[in-house]
Amino acid sequence: MATIPYFSVPRYLGIAVHCLASTRLMRLSTVSFLAFMAKFLSGATVRWHDCQPDTCQRVYFANHTSHLDALIIWCSLPRQLRELTRPVAAKDYWTKGPVRRYLAENFNALLIDREEIKVHQSPIDLMIKEVGSKYSLIVFPEGTRNTGEEMQEFKSGLYYLGKKRPDLELMPTYLDNLNRVLPRGEFLPVPLLSCITIGSPIWLDPNENKHDFLRRARDAVLKLKDL
């Protein structure tokens, strides 16, 4: 007698919810809803300074102050660009629990394993493979969230990204006040007003060394603070 695989009722419910949640319509509506909520809670205004939204391949690199950062930048892009833009996020954080996994999946996040970095499969190689000739990325070169007072030094990933893919436009992005909306270690946001400034793109100069380039990139972000 063929045995029917036995699942408990909660398991069936779980499968039903999963099927429902993974339909395209559901996905689109939850994403729009979450984008709306994120924009409302962060009160974000977006300023494109000396540049325009474009579907060309770009890397938005920003100061990292809060868990909302990637989400807010992604949400503040025009709808057509959202489809083409993937936030780069830490795998250990975004695969913990169903909600985070669901969010990461829906926002089309590119998850990077911070704990097990393999020699032949570095995060940069993974990013370049995933980007292909279509996608843009959102990265946080500080690596971890800063405490809000001062921006940390940039990690070298941005340099290698620029070196291996010189055609990508590197867009400096400054996030203001988001660290007050959801500071480190908190899980409930406070709806203050924040501001996202995206500046004109930079590229790696052929004869520029790693240190100089990273400093220039960091300065490009800091410069947007005072605009």
Next chain:
Amino acid sequence: MNAAWPQTAFCLLGQASPSPASPARAPAANGPSAPEQAADAVVQTANDLAQRVKLDTRTLILLGVVLLCLLVALIVGRVLRRSPETTTNPAVVRTFNNRVLAWCMMFGILIAGLLMGYPATVGLFGLVSFWALREYITMTPTRRGDHRTLFWTFFILLPGHYTLVALGQWYSWAYEFYTTLIPVYASLFIPARIAISGDPKRFLERVAKIQAGLLICVYALSHAPALLSLDLHRSSGQPWIVNAENGDRGSNAGLLFYFILLTQLNDVFGYLWGQLFGRHVIAPQINASRTWEGFVGGLLSTMLVGSLLWQVTPFQIQEAACMAMAVAVAGFAGGMTMSAIKRDRGVSDYGTLVSGHAGVLDRIDSICFAAPVFFHLTRYFFSAAV
């Protein structure tokens, strides 16, 4: 407690009681049971909208006149914007246009709220409060340790307070609660919650900032929609009848509109008098454009307009002048206070905090200060104890 609340809710604005003989606020014991009244209310939906839109004739005339003025101002603003820069100062024209646009929005929100009824009006004022508070807190530096307190402020105290104000229409105990929730409970809770978070640095300053924000943006402002919940009568104790033939009572909505109009006119008059005759600046470091001449001129003009419009209120003409004076003085105080806060933080306008956002707090500063004064004077002298 009043079991007749659905009916009261529908009849609130026009005081459009189906039978003029029974007052809108019938005591529970005399009236039919709540479900029956709810059914009645449904049956009346046909003429209901007409009744509610009706407000009362005088209020409608006033609304029409104000709408007309706004339209004229809009058109004038458009024309001025096209005129060459040599004849007009573009900065002044821009300010004028922004102001007019803000008034149109204020007017629209108010009308929409009034048509939808008391809870909707309270809800809309709640949203305005929310936005003003977030502008205020964005401008004031807070520390990490204040985060949970701010969460309480935005998501529990603010909605809680407005819910109580909304309940104030039907339950008298709600009044006791909403007048004490923020001044008593919240102002004790906030320092305690910040203390628990364990950051002693600049403790008193941080407590004061959040308390002041809550008091100005939420508590004070909520007294404006609360005007709608009052059972108004004349100062003599007579009911406020505006139409002797059918015993129509005046509408609270008219009084709220009268109040908002006076605060805005007081700002405009103060500005105009200051521009024309201003000599003695009150406090140059706080606000360089506010002068004693502007204040006195604005006060007198507001009193004049306030007493001319006495017919939409339950006040006699001289009472209306006194109320207008109170509004003018409180509104002026509000403007000065908010200017001082802005100077302290080194911003010119709340709208410039984050570009692209209209400064809600810039527009409602005088309403915030005048609303509690106007509400309590009205409640004490012109309403049956709720």
